[in-house]
Amino acid sequence: MNDIPGFADPSLLKDSAKNEEGKKKGNKKGGFQSMHLNYNVLKGIMKRGYKQPTPIQRKTIPIILDGKDVVAMARTGSGKTAAFLIPLFEKLKARSAKSGARGLIFSPTRELALQTLKFIKDIGRFVGLKAAVILGGDSMEDQFSAIHGNPDIIVATPGRLLHVCIEMELKLNNIEYVVFDEADRLFEMGLGDQLTEIIRRLPDTRQTVLFSATLPKVLVEFAKAGLSDPVLLRLDVESKLPTELVCWYFNVRAEEKLAALLVLLKTHIDLNQQTVVFAATKHHVEYLHAVLDKVGISNTYIYSNLDPSARKIHAAKFSLGNVKVLIVTDVAARGIDIPQLDNVINFNFPAKPKLFVHRVGRCARAGRSGTAYSLVAPDEYAYLLDLHLFLGRPLTIATSANKNGAVGKIPQALIEEQHSSILILHENNTDLVALKKVASNGYEQYIRSRPNASADSNRRIKELPLSSCWVHPVFQHISEEIEEERENLLDKMKTYRPHGTIFEICGKNKSTEYQIMKQKRAFHKEKISTHHQRLEQKQAEVEDTKNKDEITLENSNNDDINDAFSEVVIPKKRKMDSLYKKNKKQKLKDENYIPYTPIDQHTEQGLAVNNFQKEVLGAQLDIVGDSEETLKLSKQLKVWDRKKKKMIDVTDSKAGKIKTESGVWIPATYKSQRYAQWKERTKADQEADNDDEDAEEAPTQKGPHRKVFTHWAKHNEKIKLKQRKSELKSSDQIVKARLLAEKKKQKQKKGKGKSKGNKGKRGRK
Known part of the structure; x- marks a missing residue:
């Protein structure tokens, strides 16, 4: 059969398909x-x-x-x-x-x-x-x-x-x-x-x-x-968040989360934008839906146990734009795809970083911008640190010194205003009280099933000033001077530590407890002062590191990567819908189907826009400037050398130098003779020569400095030495060995005689 130009051989395609299937099956094991x-x-x-x-x-x-x-x-x-x-x-x-x-x-x-x-x-x-x-x-x-x-x-x-x-x-x-x-x-x-x-x-x-x-x-x-x-x-392609997505984190007490949610929906987020609120359990979803209905914010909800027909109706309401707020759980959010989503609110912070990426990844799609708001309670701080370690991003906290940060708190005046309205609603509506109780019981069960954060995050979170963070940059324009004074006063109250203990403050001057604590304080006075000094030094070092200018490196583009690496391994992309649907067998194409490729396919690809320019940029080499600007620049980079009597190039001042730990640039050939002095003191060369001689004499020794220190190791070494057979034998050992050899010979002769007798008896029979 002659090859038709532009058409592939079907048999070759089948063989390649079989090979690919074999590779996929083989790669499953790991x-x-x-x-x-x-x-x-x-x-x-x-x-x-x-x-x-x-x-x-x-x-x-x-x-x-x-x-x-x-x-x-x-x-x-x-x-x-x-x-x-x-x-x-x-x-x-x-x-x-x-x-x-x-x-x-x-x-x-x-x-x-x-x-x-x-x-x-x-x-x-x-x-x-x-x-x-x-x-x-x-x-x-x-x-x-x-x-x-x-x-x-x-x-x-x-x-x-x-x-x-x-x-x-x-x-x-x-x-x-x-x-x-x-x-x-x-x-x-x-x-x-x-x-x-x-x-x-x-x-x-x-x-x-x-x-x-x-x-x-x-x-x-x-x-x-x-x-x-x-x-x-x-392998970081799937885990990265889109650049158009902005993540804000609000430090909130657990009992004030609902008030913080109302502050976001009423004062900050535009009601014309679509917002999805993620809650921990279905009981939280029902409770939040009831509260938002009472407040006057139109919303709908979806959770796993909801009737399928009602679920479709609620999803249609939100997708058509009739309702702007959708409250869901993680289980219900799997099959939802909202391309025009503007905001995501994490009412309960996710326990796994991948779950956070999955939640907020529904926002800022197809080049659109989006915002992810997260309400973080004290028991969720470690999960926040785990997330940033997973994403590889620094965690910036808004403080009184540096007010720009991703983590901050909502002004207390706004939270108290909404919190008071929530309390009035609960007093007038008994059904809300029942829903709140059910939600709190459900949250206790949720905490039991929630995976623990890493031990490192739990340890490091204590060193971060999350409890005393400043007002979030989103709300700084709302908080006035009075609010700032209030925040300063609250911070002072939180960080205040009395100089005396309860025995010294509340006790009498003549009591034994007061006298003991006074003596104890006087005894440890120096240690207490040195501890406070160390804390102040640590804070000063942290501020210095923040103030230092960090070197920002230029990002690489795809052309640079393709030029540098011959092979790039990227994880296979998985469609989220296909993970939760049943795997249907793909229908085979018709047997009469012939794959077609045009004859001039490669030439058409070669005529792509800017393809030639890219190749030229990668292959160009500037030796001498051919324009006025580049010639002037080359002249400026040259100086007159009196000895050579000609213009020479100005070399870099740091060329041939190295930077020490202290930051000083020294010549690469610089030596302080410290190694020579150390060799003279320690006689290192003589020890090395002795070690080589010992190694030649004792080749069976495993290491150059093998020593036995423990009792049982010495005992085992002695037993091994006893078990070794020496080459020289005493006269008694030689005589004993001869006697044993003679006995063996006699036994062998007896055995041969018996065997001959048995054969003769058999022959007579």
Whole structure:
């Protein structure tokens, strides 16, 4: 059969379809056991408590094990530390004292580096690899001795590692695996020069892995220069919120949430805009619907147990615009699609970050702008912090010093006004009281089933000033000077702490309790004063860090990404409706259908608008300016050299220099001779020579410094020594061995004689 131009062969299409189905079936299985890891590595993973790999681990570990360079976009808490440590253990496998460091991990901060070291000890406890930490602020002499111990893995901050490399003239020729953890933060902190300088010292055969929450242009250029044919993994596409969506959070007490909702709907949100209110249970939905009806705000509601016909009627009312407020639960909101939605209000804050993204994702669609309002009670603070860790966004709180923030409170005057009207409604309507009681009972059941927030969020939330936050920027134009004075007074009352205890204030001067507390206070006076000073210093440091100008990196576009990465892995998009409908089998196309493609398809694609311009921009190279402006600029960048007697280019003042931990730029060849002094004091060279001699004499020894410390370990070593057979034997042992050999020979002869006799008897019979 001759090929028809523009038509594909149907048999080839069937084969490709079968292959794709086979791949999909094969990819369903996923687990640490299926990754073909070493037994010791797998044992450490199971001991750590990991059962199933996270999405970032499932995607990155196989690619890294294939030996490819990887750039992965992952947020905090997604399991990225294990994603780069597991392949590291698999590649290095066993301890090698002579070869030196083979793995290098860069961290932006001390805390993250120490956390990474802890993970290395936990997951790699059975691998037996040695790790060292090199951080700014620690003793450099201790770091010299740590490197002399020939660690397999080095976890470091870039500034101090470069300084140590220059001091020791350290060669990193044996490095096989390099990790840049939170690379966007490394560049934001201005450590790009140090990283490029260290990369020059690394071998070209290394494998590089880079993890980042965002992908700025600087990072793309760095990946293009420092990585060889990297693969980009983008697993953050689904979790990100649209840029047109604005998120506001209001700090509200639990009993004032309903009043806060009325303030938003009456005073702030335009009633011509469509608004969806998310509540925790169906009882909350019925209660809020009844209250809004009494107040005069037209609304409708949907929940799971509602009759299907009534549900359709209520949804039609809202979609047609007859009603502007819709109250729903999460279960009922699954199948609703409202393209013209303007506002979303979270009456009860969601317990899972993905649920928040699902709720507010119904707003600001198709390029439209939208706003998400969330009422956050004190028991929901930790979930708010979990959400921002999931999104990778900073949590900004409005305070008296900095009044611009995403988290704030509603003016108390507005809340009290609505709260008083709610109390009057409940006094006049007994049905509202019954609905409120049912809703409160339902909320208790909801709290029991609600998943707990992370332990880190519960710990860190105590350090944030959420209880004493300022009026939200949305309501600052309403609050006047009197309101500001009131807020200041309330803040002072909240933060007031008396100098004396209840025994000193309420007790008598001659009582034993008063005397004991006075003596105790006088004894601990210095500790109390130092504690207050530390608190003041911490507040001053926080304000200084806020006031410092942060480096904002330019974002990268699709062209930069396509130029830098040969392969981009993106999670498959799932339609929300298809997740909750029954999977229907797709109908097969007619057997007589022939797929058609025009002959000039590729040429038509080549004639796309601006395609040629994009190719030219990527391939151009400016050597000399060919216009007046560029020529003038090139002249300005040159100076007259008296020795050479000609114009020379002005080099960058920071070229060939490095930045120390204190922020001072020093020459890259600068050495303070601290390493030479340390070697003289500690006699490190002599110890290294002695260790080499001992290693040659005792090749059976597993490590260079193997010692036994515990009682039972010494006992086991003694038993092993007794069990060993010595080559030299005494005369008694030789005689005994001969006697045993003779007895064996006699037994063998007897056995042969018996066997012959038995054969003769059988023959006679």
